[in-house]
Amino acid sequence: MSEICSLHDAVEKLIHDGDTVALEGFTHLIPSAAAHEIIRQGITDLTLVRMTPDILYDQLIGVGAVRKLVFSWGGSPGVGSLHRFRDAVENGWPRPLELDEHSHAGMANRYVAGASKLPFAVLRGYRGNDIASRTDTATTVVCPFTGEELAAVAALNPDVTVIHAQRADRSGNIQLWGLLGVQKEAVLAADRVLVTVEEVVDRLAPLPGAITLPEWVVDAVAVVPGGAHPSYAAGYSSRDNDFYREWNGVSRDRAVFAAWIRENVLNSEGAVTR
Numbered sequence: 001m002s003e004i005c006s007l008h009d010a011v012e013k014l015i016h017d018g019d020t021v022a023l024e025g026f027t028h029l030i031p032s033a034a035a036h037e038i039i040r041q042g043i044t045d046l047t048l049v050r051m052t053p054d055i056l057y058d059q060l061i062g063v064g065a066v067r068k069l070v071f072s073w074g075g076s077p078g079v080g081s082l083h084r085f086r087d088a089v090e091n092g093w094p095r096p097l098e099l100d101e102h103s104h105a106g107m108a109n110r111y112v113a114g115a116s117k118l119p120f121a122v123l124r125g126y127r128g129n130d131i132a133s134r135t136d137t138a139t140t141v142v143c144p145f146t147g148e149e150l151a152a153v154a155a156l157n158p159d160v161t162v163i164h165a166q167r168a169d170r171s172g173n174i175q176l177w178g179l180l181g182v183q184k185e186a187v188l189a190a191d192r193v194l195v196t197v198e199e200v201v202d203r204l205a206p207l208p209g210a211i212t213l214p215e216w217v218v219d220a221v222a223v224v225p226g227g228a229h230p231s232y233a234a235g236y237s238s239r240d241n242d243f244y245r246e247w248n249g250v251s252r253d254r255a256v257f258a259a260w261i262r263e264n265v266l267n268s269e270g271a272v273t274r
Contacts, residue, residue, distance in 0.1 A: 002172030002218035007196065007227075010220035011037045014192045019159040020070075022049040022190065023056060026181025028234055031164040032056055033227035034196050036265045039063050049158055051107045051182060055230065055247050058082040059265070062257050064094040070137075070156070071099075072107040076251075079244055083251040093254070100135050106153045110137070111182045113155035114189030126151040161190035164228045165213075166235055167204060168197045172215035175204045178234030180211065187213055196224040198236045 003010075015021060015038060023031050035056045038046075047068040048057055054076055060066050062084030074085055088097040102110065109121035122141060132138040137154040163183045165176035174195050176183065187193050195218055204212060225236075230243035250260045 002193075002195075002215045002221055004168070004170070004172060004200065004221045004223070007033060007037050007222040007224055008041075010194050010222045011041055011043075014194050014219055015041075015043055015160050015162075017043055018045045019043075020047040020049060022156070022158040022161045022186045024050060024161065024163055024181060024183050024186040025228065025231065026052070026183075027179045028228060028232045028239070029164045029166075029176060029178070029183070030054070030056055030228050030231035031162045031196055032229055032231065033224045034162045034164070034194060034222075035060055039065060039261070039265050049156060049186075051104060053085065054082065055244065055251075058084045058247075058251055059261065061085050061088050061097060062094070062251065063261060066097060067095070068098040068100065070102075070107075072102045072104045076244060076247060078241070079248045081248075083248075084257060087254070100137060101131060102135070102138065102153065103131065106131075106138060106151070107156075108182055108185070110153045110156040111185035111189050113153070114157040115185045115187075118155060120152050120154050122150045122152050124150060156186075156189055158186065158190045160192045160194065161186045162194045162196075163187060164196045164224075164233065166198050166233055168195065168200050168221045168223075169204050170200060170202065172218050172221050173204060174213040174215075174218060174221070175207070175210055176213075177207050177210035184211060184213065187217055193218045194220045194222070196222045196227040198225050198227070198233055199223060 044065050045067045049070040051072050053071045053074045087093045113121035126132050141152040165174045167175045230240035232239040
């Protein structure tokens with residue numbers, strides 16, 4: 001049975017320096033509170049994985065917690081550049097950032113291969129671009145049945161996957177619905193799994209379009225109402241569009257960003273709680 005515990009204890013137990021960590025969520029259910037706890041605990045040298053690194057990863061990159069980024073598109077939805085991400089790539093501030101870039105389809109297939117316990121996945125893609133020449137996790141294979149040349153991408157198996165969901169029951173079974181990205185695949189591909197939820201209920205009532213992740217694939221559940229902010233949790237909260245617009249100004253300047261982190265993420269003394 002998965003353990004229901006505090007967010008602090010879950011992060012401390014499951015996420016360590018040097019881990020490969022996927023924090024997934026598509027448009028909503030983005031696990032922002034969990035990322036902030038990673039920052040507070042001073043966890044570093046991470047390889048972060050996400051199909052669409054956005055504000056969440058801009059913050060983690062900006063505090064120097066990230067060594068490498070595995071991704072398929074990086075930007076702030078509806079706003080533009082991620083300035084902490086860009087600063088790390090262009091100027092090595094606060095530290096150099098290694099990149100492993102793929103297409104959306106390639107990333108999704110990498111998670112599927114990882115979830116299926118296969119070494120790689122095949123797809124029709126990566127044609128007309130040079131992505132495969134800039135990564136050692138994409139190549140080509142020849143189909144043994146048709147002779148067709150296909151793209152092959154290495155499986156993704158994060159040390160830890162973190163997601164946000166709407167509900168858990170008291171045994172740790174997880175229920176989520178709405179726009180679903182690759183959360184299920186990212187969970188099944190990982191060695192350890194942390195889920196933050198809006199609430200714990202006695203029974204997970206069936207809902208149209210909802211999926212359930214069984215408790216035996218989840219290591220820890222933390223109740224964090226609003227844990228997806230500034231994204232949203234369908235049925236519980238709305239997207240904070242003002243926050244996304246304001247982030248452009250916050251992240252553009254190193255000093256402004258650092259002040260924001262101290263005020264909104266770190267404790268009152270401005271030091272991580274490790």
